[in-house]
Amino acid sequence: MGIIVQKFGGTSVGSIKNIKNIAKQLKLFYKKKQKLIVVVSAMSGETNRLLILAKKLYNEQQVNNIYNNRELDILISTGEQITMSLLSMALNMLGVKSKSYTGAQLSIFTDSVYTKARIQHIDTSIINKDINNNILVIVAGFQGIDKYGNITTLGRGGSDTTATALASAIKADECQIYTDVSGVYTTDPRLCNKSSLISYITVEEMLELSSLGSKVLQTRSVEFAVKTNIPLRVLSIFDNNPGTLIIKKRSILENIIEKQVISGITYNCKEAKTTVFVTDVVPGACYKFLKKLKEYNIESNIQNKKKIQKKFVITFTISKDYYKTTKMYNILQEYVCNNLGGKLSCDNKIVIISIVGVGINSHKYIAKKILSNLEKTGIILILVSTSEIKLSIIINENYTALAVKVLHTAFNLDINSIKEEI
Structure with a gap:
């Protein structure tokens, strides 16, 4: 029997009761002689609680500095350690042989970028030894250790990355990510009650959905699945749905793709539209501004660049967090x-809505359909950006829910429409 990596996080480990329920579920796998590696996140709200404690030590001018702080990673890594030890205790109480490990104990080596570290190598010798001795391994997600022996963390959602990286290193048969929802939906169910569960989705589409605002999986966890061809499944601990299987090859989806071009719609309210007006006598103005953003570790996304008379207008979207700090905005x-x-001008009252689907760029009617349906409701498009498998639009944030619902219906993603097509 092969190896399965399972990751549990969010409210699924949010209480002792839930942790006991997970332990009972894992015992069923254990009885069947299934080889398991379990990755856990911090209990719900624990990481935020630890961050608040750290921020109380800093004044408003210094608050952003903690995100480059070695001590912060040591602090916030403890959240996952609490969960892993409690789950291991619960399993041992049920007669399941279990051991828990931190990222450092398991030799999950990363680079030295605090709060945003990337995994470079995993020593699987400890895991292999325990599995061969019929021991269920519990791993603290979200963390690792650099070559200098410092504890590092992988950023928000980093436990997903830990799980897929372990699955890759150990050559697991499947990596299963247990979340608060039943899988990947066509859009946010909280925003649109007609959203439906997606049974299969390609890694390319999932990568776009994750990077464009979907909170189901961390982007880097999907990247690992792309590189290593590990089947990745998203499902819920609270129901018996098979979830969403994220696959690399399109062949399984060919019949579905012919009928359904659009796989999902996502939105991102955490970006601000930044417009730079410069004269064309300044050579390399766009490059110079991008370089300045990089100096301050500000990730940007070029949406548009055009020339109006003798001026270049360069439009970016960057995180709204940089505008909460007046000092940073003044520097730029x-x-x-x-x-x-x-x-420089900024509009932080915008939302980016993205429509994702394989081969979307080859279907020219999609942009026209978006424009016509939104215009009917009085929604004005500020900017449009396209790629091979996604089309993103920027609109006023006040119309987020309305735009998502309108487009969801327009592209036949409503649950009743999908059932009719199937």
Whole structure:
């Protein structure tokens, strides 16, 4: 029998009762001689609680500095350690031989970028030894250790990445991510009650959904699945649904794709639209501004660049968090004024809505359909950006729910429409 990696997080480990229920479920696998590696997140709300404690030590001017802090990673890594030890205790009480490990104990090696570390190598010798001795291994997700012996963390949702990385390193048959929802939906069920569960989705589509605002999986966990061809399944601990299977090859989906071009719609309310106006006498203005953003570790996404008379207009979207700190916005504004001879403006009342589907760029009617359906409701498009498998639009954030519902219906993603087609 092969190896399965299972990851539990969110409210599924949010209480002692839930942890006991997970232990009972794992015991059933254990009795069947199934080889298991279990990765856990912190209990619901625990990481935020630890971050609040850290922020109380810093004043408003210094608060962003903690995210480059070695001590912060040591602090927030303890959340997962609490969960792993409690689950291992619960399993041992049920007669299941179990051992828990931190990322450092298991030799999950990362780079040295605090709070956003990337996994570089995993030593599987300990896991292999325990599995061969019929021991169920519990691993603290979200964390590792760098070459200097420092504890590092992988960023929000990092336990998903730990699970897929372990599945890859151990050559598991499947990696199963247990979440608060039954799988991947066509859109956020909280926003649209007609959203439906997706049975299969390609890794490319899932990668886009994750990077564009879907909170089901961390982007890097999907990247691991792409690189290593490990089957990745998203499902819930609270129901018996088979969840969503994320696959690499399109062959399984060919019949579905012919009928359903669009796989899902997601949205991101955490971005701000930034517009830089510069004269064309400044060579490399776009490059220089991007370089300045990189100096401050600000991730940006170029949405549009055009020339109006003798001026270049460069539009980006970057995290709203940078505008909560007035000092950072002033630094960027001063740089554009003094070094590029231009000016900077920001609109942080926008939302990016993305429509995702394999081969979306080859279906020219999609952009027209989006425009016509939104115009009927009085929603004005600010910007449009396309790629091979996604089309993103920027609109005023006040119309988020309305736009998602309108587009969900327009592309026949409502649960009744999908049932009729199937």
